[in-house]
Amino acid sequence: xxxxxxxxxxxxxxxxxxxxxxxxxxxxxxxxxxxxxxxxxxxxxxxxxxxxxxxxxxxxxxxxxxxxxxxxxxxxxxxxxxxxxxxxxxxxxxxxxxxxxxxxxxxxxxxxxxxxxxxxxxxxxxxxxxxxxxxxxxxxxxxxxxxxxxxxxxxxxxxxxxxxxxxxxxxxxxxxxxxxxxxxxxxxxxxxxxxxxxxxxxxxxxxxxxxxxxxxxxxxxxxxxxxxxxxxxxxxxxxxxxxxxxxxxxxxxxxxxxxxxxxxxxxxxxxxxxxxxxxxxxxxxxxxxxxxxxxxxxxxxxxxxxxxxxxxxxxxxxxxxxxxxxxxxxxxxxxxxxxxxxxxxx
Numbered sequence: 001x002x003x004x005x006x007x008x009x010x011x012x013x014x015x016x017x018x019x020x021x022x023x024x025x026x027x028x029x030x031x032x033x034x035x036x037x038x039x040x041x042x043x044x045x046x047x048x049x050x051x052x053x054x055x056x057x058x059x060x061x062x063x064x065x066x067x068x069x070x071x072x073x074x075x076x077x078x079x080x081x082x083x084x085x086x087x088x089x090x091x092x093x094x095x096x097x098x099x100x101x102x103x104x105x106x107x108x109x110x111x112x113x114x115x116x117x118x119x120x121x122x123x124x125x126x127x128x129x130x131x132x133x134x135x136x137x138x139x140x141x142x143x144x145x146x147x148x149x150x151x152x153x154x155x156x157x158x159x160x161x162x163x164x165x166x167x168x169x170x171x172x173x174x175x176x177x178x179x180x181x182x183x184x185x186x187x188x189x190x191x192x193x194x195x196x197x198x199x200x201x202x203x204x205x206x207x208x209x210x211x212x213x214x215x216x217x218x219x220x221x222x223x224x225x226x227x228x229x230x231x232x233x234x235x236x237x238x239x240x241x242x243x244x245x246x247x248x249x250x251x252x253x254x255x256x257x258x259x260x261x262x263x264x265x266x267x268x269x270x271x272x273x274x275x276x277x278x279x280x281x282x283x284x285x286x287x288x289x290x291x292x293x294x295x296x297x298x299x300x301x302x303x304x305x306x307x308x309x310x311x312x313x314x315x316x317x318x319x320x321x322x323x324x325x326x327x328x329x330x331x332x333x334x335x336x337x338x339x340x341x342x343x344x345x346x
Contacts, residue, residue, distance in 0.1 A: 009070060012271040016063045019279050024059035026285035027052040033298040040294060043124035044104055050128045051097035055281035057090050063278055072170045077149055080169035081142055087171075089139030091277060092188055094284075096131040098243060099192045102199045109206045138188050146179045148172075177258045185251040193244060200240055239287055246280035249273040 005013070030052040034040045065083050075083075104124075108115055152167055152174075167173055250273035256263050304310040 005071065006267075008267050008271055012070060012275065013067050015271075015275045016067055016278060019275060019282050020059040020063045023055055023278075023282040023285075026282060027055040027059070029299060029302065030285050030295070031056070032302060033295055036302065037294060037298045040298065043119045043121055044101075044108070046121070046124045046128060047097060047100045047104055050131065051094060051101065051284055054090050054093040054097060055284055057086075058094070058278060058281040062087050062090050066274065066278070069169060069171050072168045074166055075169045077152065077165045077167055077174060078143075080167060081147060081174045083169060084171055084174050085139050085143060087139075088142070088175075088184070089135050092138045092184075093132060093135035094281065095189060095192050095243075095247070096135060097128075098239070098284075099196060100127055100131060102196045102239070106199050106203055109203050138184070141183065142175055142179060146176055146183070148174055148176050151176075172257075177254060180254045181251070181258045185254065189247055189251055193247070196240055196243065242280065242283050242287060246276050246283070250277050 031049055034045050034049050065086055069080075069084060069087075104119060107119055111118060149165070153165065156165075156167075249269075253265055253270060253273055256265060
């Protein structure tokens, strides 16, 4: 029998669809820009592409499956588990990609002169592969036995056959809350969040030291450096804030469900927490792409050349300064590299 959809569910589905419509084109545009512009094809942007691929999958796969789970059709237990696991895999992949970008950003600030020798394309590809392998292992753990099969069997007397055990497919019916809190949150969400906080604090510290050194040595306009530092600080704080804003509410609700079974959580809070996590996939192109001048320029070129079908010479011959290499990657020596390398924040 078809499940009735409540007003809260209808609003949730509408918001999820809107998130998908924003997330998928935005992240596809990021991937397209990196493929089109050779200046974006380095280790840093490979991490951004990995994040964009995961976010495209969130919009095209995770969100539709989340809507199915939210409606709650009846199906076999392990079939429902297969429907639920991609959510865990791809959200974990997004978290690890965010962490990889933070580490890469730290290395750019900490060792600017040796960065290209340390972060090679081969090592970047290996790091991306490791992120996806770990995400698969973490997300598929419920398939290996850490699930609610025995719990659901105890609550239902009928359909005791393993192959015929049919349930209403909802996330909390198949995924163990112990897994979500003790393993997923306490191991694979909270530590990366704290590690990102430490990394960004260290980046702030390194920027401050370089700024003070620059100002104290010889500077005719100290406000110029403070203004650049403020811009970088806002970018880094925004990354950390959006990550926490997107993920902590849902995991907080999971902790309440596990540690306080008698506590009743309003459905609207659960819906808001879920689409916040999915909404992070729509935020990432804005944070990581639209703050980079080369991305904006390439986006405009794609828009004029492929969307508007314009063949203007100005569109096809973009300024070398905008599509060229970053200061760190240009030939010759660069004075005060640690500071100049941070003028265009990721």
